[in-house]
Amino acid sequence: MPRRSRVLSGTLIATALLLTSVGVGTVAANADTGTAAAPAVHAAHTAHAMAVSTAASPEDPDGDGYIPANPPVTGVTPSTKEPPHRYFHEFQANCSVSHTAPDDPVVHPGQPGKSHDHTFMGNTTTDAGSTTASLDAGDTTCLAPGDRSAYWMPTMYDGDRPVLPVGPQVIYYKAGVTDYTSVRPFPKGLRYVVGSPLQSAQQFRAHRGFVEGWECGDSFFNVEFPADCPDRQDVQVNIRFQAPSCWDGRNLDTPDHQSHMAYPVVNPGTNNNICPAGHPVALPMIEFKMAFPVNGDLSRVRLAGGASYSFHYDFFNAWDERTLKALVDHCIVGGLQCNARGHDETHPEAGAALNEHYELP
Incomplete structure (x- = not known):
């Protein structure tokens, strides 16, 4: 996610973060493809002063923050093809909350208790010491047993009471590029952070991942949290937020946990969304759609990471590779709107990727 210099001076780190602050995807697009810059309102989508992690871990023994993909993906150029139009090209990973803990195995690997409190979904074993191997051996709260990935976000509080989503939450896997047929499965062990607890209100609103706030x-x-939230049993606070979906093909993680990923850019010749040249590999675009069981007076509601606009989340891929490929190929590449079984109710003739137990047939 070849490994760069093993020594990052403070100056180099600051420079890397400054480059990140103007938008990794935009910089790559302008420098490598000549595409137009993203609108200014989106230019600061990664300007969040994300902490640089340099702690040693089992997967990064030298602690330089780079975890290389083995093997890397090479020889890929961003696809400019325009396949037949499909309104949907997605499937869902429905995963319930498993636990909360002040841990973050991406930003603070091997350092239990160092993070603000997180709400974890998916893999039930996720903690500060989690690795690809430990997640592979873990259990999951996701409907598909093959999804042992870890998903987490800052815990929400109403005063001092944790507000935890109830039941399976919706985590979409979509095509972020126009050529949905070019999307390939995540590499095992890929991890990243979307957003930052340190982002400002303006950065949150301008973030490329912002959907409906x-x-x-x-x-x-x-x-901000809505002031006019109806006090009714059937009402919850929701948020939708999208992740970058273009990968550099080399690193499973980088020191800022973001620069190995980028959002698609617009190809000025076709107005299609394509991956920038520096991040040419199209992966599924994750979209969190979280529902928190709180309503009415939200004046006491806060996130463990800070204000409402400090919302962010982490993803650590530990899918069974065959299961993920089946869902990506059938639903995203196949242009379907699938549930967690990989079944599109509007196209029953297409069948399903998984059986009634959410497993490969």
Whole structure:
């Protein structure tokens, strides 16, 4: 996710973060493909002063923050093809909350208790010491047993009471590029952070991953928690937030946990969304759609990482490779709108990728 210099001076780290602050995807697009820069409102989508992790871990024994893919993906150029139009090309990973803990195996690997509190979904074993191997050996709260990935976000509080999503939450896997047929499965062990607890309200709103912000009832696109949230049993606070979907093909992680990934850019010749040349590998675009069981007066609601606009999340891929490939090929590449079985109710003739137990047939 070849490994760069093993020594990053403070100056180099600051420079790397400064480059990140103007948008990794935009820089790569302009320098490598000549495509137009993203709109200015999105230019700061990674300007979050993300902490650089340099702690040693089982997967990064020298502690330089780079975890190389083995093997790397080479010889890929961003696809400019335009396949037949499909309104949907996605499937869901439905995963429930398993536990909370002040751990973060991506930003603070091997350092239990160092993070603000996180709410974990998917793999039930996720903690500060989690590795690809430990997640592979773990259990999962996801409907598909093959999804042993770890998903986490800052814990929400109403005063001092944790507010935990109830039941399977919706984690979409979509095509982020126009050529949905070019999307390939995540490499095992890929991990990244979307957003930052240190982002400002403006950075949160301008983030490329911002979809509808905080919503409740008829109130949408909020940076702050909605003030007019109906006090009804059937109402919850929701958020949708999208991850970058273009990979550099070399690193499973980088010191800032973001620069190995990039958002698609617009090809000025076709107006299609393509991956930038520096991140040419199209992967599924994850979209969190979280529902928190709180409503009415939200004046005491906060996130463990800070204000409402400090929302962010982490992903650590530990899917069974055959299961993930089956879902990506059938649903994303196949242009379907699938549930967690890989079944599209509007196209029953296409069948399903998984059986009634959410496993490969």
